[in-house]
Amino acid sequence: MKVVDQHIGAAERILRLGLLVNKAERLVRAIARPSLVQFVMRAALAVPFWKSGILKWDGFFQLSDTAVTLFTDEFMLHLPGGPYPFPAPTVMAFLSGCGEVTFPVLLVLGFGARFAALGLLFMTMIVELTVPDGWPIHLTWAAMALAIMAWGPGRISVDYWLKRVALEPRQR
Template identity: 70%
Template sequence: MATHIASGWIAPTVLRLALAVPFWRSGVNKWDGFLQLNPTAIYLFSDEFKLHLPGGPYSYPAPGLMAFVSGSAEILLPILLVVGLFSRAAALALFGMTLVVQLTVPDGWPIHITWAAMALALIAWGPGRFSLDRVAGIERA
């Protein structure tokens, strides 16, 4: 009985919240107001962050756009996860962002692998009973 309750709503709800938190925190630090990126966010993408790919590291293309897209996704996707709406898609997008973060900060893999595991669990098993996806009929029992 306890296992059914945990797998039905507690575990997926905690997974959604746990995955949302680090991205939300990163996102709110990129903004000075509504649609107003702070200079630090742009600076990071233009001067500090590099993609560690073979033959690199390489600078991010269009750093202002990258900061805007990243900051927007880091606000919107965690909100979707917390309320459990389009949860699998939000988790997939955060999984993709995790891969990019890993390419940017390769030494952060112990944390990044936990984000990836949470995202993959949500993609595979869904948001659970306590979600708007369930209420809206996007996810079934």
């Protein structure tokens, strides 16, 4: 009889532990709502590009001399047989500055978010060719961009709102 009581006690403890784990999982899921996670991921990807982008401008469409100098003298493309200088460094600095400011804004707003993430994924690949030792952070940026491209911007986005407004009349 004593052995049976011990087995029941152990089973009851396991059941209580399982219930406790289940409650903890529900709490974690309540905090990490998918729409919140998608918004935070969009913001996290936007920040480093925005910070880099605003440094490339001296005013509205006024590219800084530093940005041009970086693409002319410092940045190199690390391709087989290289490194090679950037072609058309002023154009590259301008395009980089435009992308690093525009894509993050679109991403945070969630407006054309999948396309903005695609743009930042492409920029990440260029950055990886320019700074190959930065691959751990570049891999993180690529993973975030791919996740946004795959699962979209979530409910906290202009894209979600526009989709709802566009589909609403058809559902009546």
